[in-house]
Amino acid sequence: MAAYILKRLLLMIPIFLGITVISFAVLHLAPGAPTEMQTMMQPKVSLEARARLNAIYGLDKPLHIQYFDWLKRLVRFDFGRSFSSDNRPVQEKIMERLPVTLFINILSLVLILVVAVPIGILSAVHRYSLFDKATTLFVFVGFATPTFWLALLLMLVFGVHLDWLPISGLKSLNYEYLGFWGKVVDLGRHLILPVLLSAFGGLAGLSRYMRGNMLEVIRQDYILTARAKGLPEKVVIYKHALRNALLPVVTVLGLSIPGLIGGSVIFESIFAIPGMGQLFYGAVMARDYPVVMGELVIGAVLTLTGNLVADISYALVDPRIRVR
Amino acid sequence: MKRTLFRDFWRRFKRHRLGLIGAIIVFILFAVSLAAPVLSPYDPSYIDIKSILEPPSYEHPLGTDQLGRDVLSRIIWGGRISLMVGFVAVGIAMVIGVFLGAVAGYYGGYVDTIIMRFVDIMLCFPTFFLILAVVALLEPSIWNIMVVIGATGWMGMARLIRAEILSIKERDYVLAARALGSSHARIIWRHIVPNAMAPVLVAATLGVAAAILTESALSFLGIGVQPPTPSWGNILTAGKDSIEVAWWLSFYPGMAILITVLGYNLLGEGIRDAIDPWLREGRG
Numbered sequence: 001m002a003a004y005i006l007k008r009l010l011l012m013i014p015i016f017l018g019i020t021v022i023s024f025a026v027l028h029l030a031p032g033a034p035t036e037m038q039t040m041m042q043p044k045v046s047l048e049a050r051a052r053l054n055a056i057y058g059l060d061k062p063l064h065i066q067y068f069d070w071l072k073r074l075v076r077f078d079f080g081r082s083f084s085s086d087n088r089p090v091q092e093k094i095m096e097r098l099p100v101t102l103f104i105n106i107l108s109l110v111l112i113l114v115v116a117v118p119i120g121i122l123s124a125v126h127r128y129s130l131f132d133k134a135t136t137l138f139v140f141v142g143f144a145t146p147t148f149w150l151a152l153l154l155m156l157v158f159g160v161h162l163d164w165l166p167i168s169g170l171k172s173l174n175y176e177y178l179g180f181w182g183k184v185v186d187l188g189r190h191l192i193l194p195v196l197l198s199a200f201g202g203l204a205g206l207s208r209y210m211r212g213n214m215l216e217v218i219r220q221d222y223i224l225t226a227r228a229k230g231l232p233e234k235v236v237i238y239k240h241a242l243r244n245a246l247l248p249v250v251t252v253l254g255l256s257i258p259g260l261i262g263g264s265v266i267f268e269s270i271f272a273i274p275g276m277g278q279l280f281y282g283a284v285m286a287r288d289y290p291v292v293m294g295e296l297v298i299g300a301v302l303t304l305t306g307n308l309v310a311d312i313s314y315a316l317v318d319p320r321i322r323v324r
Numbered sequence: 325m326k327r328t329l330f331r332d333f334w335r336r337f338k339r340h341r342l343g344l345i346g347a348i349i350v351f352i353l354f355a356v357s358l359a360a361p362v363l364s365p366y367d368p369s370y371i372d373i374k375s376i377l378e379p380p381s382y383e384h385p386l387g388t389d390q391l392g393r394d395v396l397s398r399i400i401w402g403g404r405i406s407l408m409v410g411f412v413a414v415g416i417a418m419v420i421g422v423f424l425g426a427v428a429g430y431y432g433g434y435v436d437t438i439i440m441r442f443v444d445i446m447l448c449f450p451t452f453f454l455i456l457a458v459v460a461l462l463e464p465s466i467w468n469i470m471v472v473i474g475a476t477g478w479m480g481m482a483r484l485i486r487a488e489i490l491s492i493k494e495r496d497y498v499l500a501a502r503a504l505g506s507s508h509a510r511i512i513w514r515h516i517v518p519n520a521m522a523p524v525l526v527a528a529t530l531g532v533a534a535a536i537l538t539e540s541a542l543s544f545l546g547i548g549v550q551p552p553t554p555s556w557g558n559i560l561t562a563g564k565d566s567i568e569v570a571w572w573l574s575f576y577p578g579m580a581i582l583i584t585v586l587g588y589n590l591l592g593e594g595i596r597d598a599i600d601p602w603l604r605e606g607r608g
Contacts, residue, residue, distance in 0.1 A: 018445035026454070030461035140342070144585035146537055148544045149560060149578035156567055255447075262452025266541055280453060281545065284460045292457060299450040307448070 004315055012304050020074075023296040024067050027289055070293065079297070080290035082283075090294040093279065098298065100170070101268070101275035104191065105260045108199035109253065116203050117249065120210020124245075125237055127215065135207065142204030147263070151197050151270045158193065166190050168272040194271045198263055202256055209252055213245040220244075247318060254310025258303045336598040343594010349587030357404045366394035368401040369552055380572055387572040389562065395572060399580050402554035406584070409470055409539045409555070410532035416474025418528055421481030422517065428482070429489030430512050440486070443479045451476050455538065456545070464547040473535050481527050488520030522599040529592035533585040540581050556581050 054060045058069060073080060079090035123132040159167030166172065170190045178186055217223065218241055226236045264277035272278075276295060283291035337343055356363060371391045378388040386395040428439035455472050462468045492498065493516060501515050536556075542548035543557025544564075551558050556577040563573025 014441065015445050015448055018441070019448055022445065022449075023454075026458055027461070030458070136342075140586055140589055141582070143589055144533070144582045146540050146560075146578055146581050146585075148541060149574065149581070152564055152567055152574055153578075156571065160568055258448065258450040259452075261450040265452060265456060266544065269545060281456070284457050287461070296449070296453060296457075299453055300448050303448045303450065 001315065005312060008308055008311055012308065016300060016304060019300040020071065020293075020297060021067070023293060024070065025063075027292060028063055028066070074297070079294040082291050083288045084283075084286060084291075090290045093291060094276065094294050094298055097274060097276050097279050100273060101261070101264050101277065102302075104194055104198060104267070104273070104275065105257075105264065107191065107195045108202070108260065109256075111195060111199040112202040112206055113249075113253070115199075116206035117210050117246070119207040121214055121237075121242065121245075123207070124211045124214030124218065132211075135211075139204045139208045142200060145200070147197050147200055148266050148270055150200065151193065151267070154193055154197070155270070165192055167193070170273055190271075194267050194273060198260065198267050201263070202260070205256070206249065206252065210245065210249060213248055214241060217241045217245045247314065250310045250313050254306040257306040258299070261299050261302060333598050337594055340594040340597050342590045343597065346587045346590025346592070346594055349583060350591050353403060353407065353584055353587065356400060357407055360400050360404055364394075364397035364400040366397040368393065368397040368554055370394070379570070386576045387570065389559075389570075389573055390566060395559070395576060398554040398559050399556065399577055402556045402559055402577065403580065403584075405466065405549055405553060405555040406536050406539065406557070406581070407532075409466065409473070409549070410535045410588075412470040413473035413477065413535040413538075414528050414531040416471060417478040417531060418481060418524065420475065421478035422485050422521075422524060424478070425482035425485030426489055426512050426517055426520075429486035430493060430508070430516065436486075439482070443482055446476070446479050449476070452538070452541070455542070456547070459542060460547050464542070464550055466549050466553065469539060469542060469548060470535075473538050477531060477535065481524050481531075484523045484527055485517070485520050488523060489516055492516050492519055523596075526592050526596040526599070529588055529595060533588035533592075536581060536588075537585055556584075 051060065058066060061069070070080065077091065079094070081087050081089055082093055119135050123129075123135045126132055155167045158165045166189055170187060172178075172186050172190075218237075223236060223241055226240045227233075231240075261276070264275055265281050266277070267273065268275045268277040269281060276298070279291065280295045282288075283295065337347075365385075371393060372388070373391070375384070375388050376390060378384055380387045384394050384396065386399065388394055389398070424439050424443075428436040455476055458472045459469055462472075498511060498515055501511050506515075539548050539555060540557030540560065543555060543561050546561065548557045548561075549555035551562065560574050560577040560581075563570065563577070567574050
């Protein structure tokens with residue numbers, strides 16, 4: 001097992017380096033330098049001043065030198081300083097936003113798991129029943145719904161017309177004056193729509209996947225054996241079949257992390273939530289290279305970690321993986 | 325021979341009710357897009373300041389926008405753009421994915437290792453972040469958007485075709501072609517790839533839907549297809565600030581996206597089941 005984990009960890013290194021190389025190349029090869037953006041509107045800025053700015057940011061060096069400089073700093077967990085006027089360290093900017101995005105994504109992952117798995121099992125066990133047909137319909141419509149559009153509509157209905165839920169930010173204006181439970185309730189009310197919506201797409205996907213797995217497992221010979229032994233149907237389904245059908249779900253959850261992180265840009269801009277997505281969007285628009293690179297790196301690390309955890313837990317329960 | 329293969333496919337496909345519904349939706353969308361000049365009641369960019377933000381009525385079945393333009397006409401014309409984005413993006417993804425997947429699967433060895441590592445790297449990107457960054461940096465033109473969506477969406481197809489090829493390349497007819505002295509390129513493109521295309525076609529159908537959704541998400545952030553060219557994404561986005569007074573502006577383009585994506589997904593599902601009965605109820 002230790003050997004397996006070590007092997008997986010070593011494999012992550014080239015992938016991680018590949019991600020940084022591609023991100024760096026894409027950013028720096030795009031036309032238009034950040035310093036041009038900052039100085040474009042000011043005719044007073046001379047060419048020398050622009051060159052000086054480039055030198056300050058290290059943008060005057062050849063690309064590969066810039067990359068290795070950046071990588072050297074990264075090894076010491078130094079992501080550089082933001083190009084924006086606050087000039088703060090990138091890791092500081094990201095770290096104050098990471099918890100918000102992680103929190104929302106973890107909540108929606110939990111919601112996806114808790115809702116999608118039972119739906120998938122039930123619709124597989126009662127295949128072609130009314131429930132199965134209804135959930136199949138829900139799944140296809142869910143897949144097809146542009147979530148930001150649904151967000152707009154829900155905001156309009158629950159936020160504006162019915163006035164039940166707040167529609168922007170994470171805290172009310174009077175948040176500081178609330179007691180502990182008041183704060184929890186307030187935060188919860190702000191989180192309902194964002195969490196529900198970011199879980200929405202994954203919900204459809206995972207329940208479909210779970211259904212497929214379950215149907216496949218039920219076909220297997222060992223299920224036939226279990227039935228032939230005269231085990232009650234409940235035991236056959238919920239003990240023998242379910243365990244095997246649940247396995248691949250772990251991997252799918254790991255793979256869904258990049259999508260969730262990517263989706264955070266949309267949700268955070270709709271609901272005005274100060275998270276990673278919002279920071280990323282602003283940084284891209286302002287060509288704040290260090291922040292953009294930092295975010296891409298963090299996003300990749302989260303994805304790699306998710307995949308690693310998924311693979312390890314898979315290996316823990318399925319010895320065949322370890323041997324390979 | 326081909327004829328019976330297709331008949332066989334059709335016989336299974338038409339029993340798949342959802343797939344059939346999807347095919348009909350997709351067909352109607354094509355027809356409407358092709359006939360846009362005839363069908364759209366108004367010029368989609370005709371500005372009529374006398375009828376601003378009018379609710380749906382007999383003259384304007386889906387209402388008008390902030391500039392008095394007819395929403396129905398804009399959605400019909402926008403459908404052309406959205407479908408084009410979907411098809412071109414998937415076309416690009418298919419070319420890259422099939423080429424890399426075929427080369428990796430056929431040659432194996434270190435070529436395979438390098439390509440598949442590259443696939444792993446691309447799969448670890450939060451793709452939407454990457455698309456967002458590239459489109460914003462390159463300035464959001466429709467071509468940039470199609471190329472970027474295509475260039476970040478080929479990994480699944482590469483994996484599919486590689487897996488197919490690994491199972492096909494040792495079969496007798498491939499060995500026969502090799503014994504007859506066919507070149508590698510000929511064996512790959514004439515003998516192997518056509519037999520490995522089925523799952524790729526399914527992935528492509530689903531990919532069109534995904535590309536349309538991605539474009540609309542980019543539009544939502546203001547960096548999709550740029551106005552005045554109407555795409556469903558940017559019509560929806562243009563309406564979001566007036567949503568409290570004019571819900572129809574954002575509601576209908578969203579519905580158009582939903583129905584289209586639904587159509588392609590159902591069609592893809594139908595094709596998958598019809599191509600390979602063993603994949604029935606397959607993993608989705």
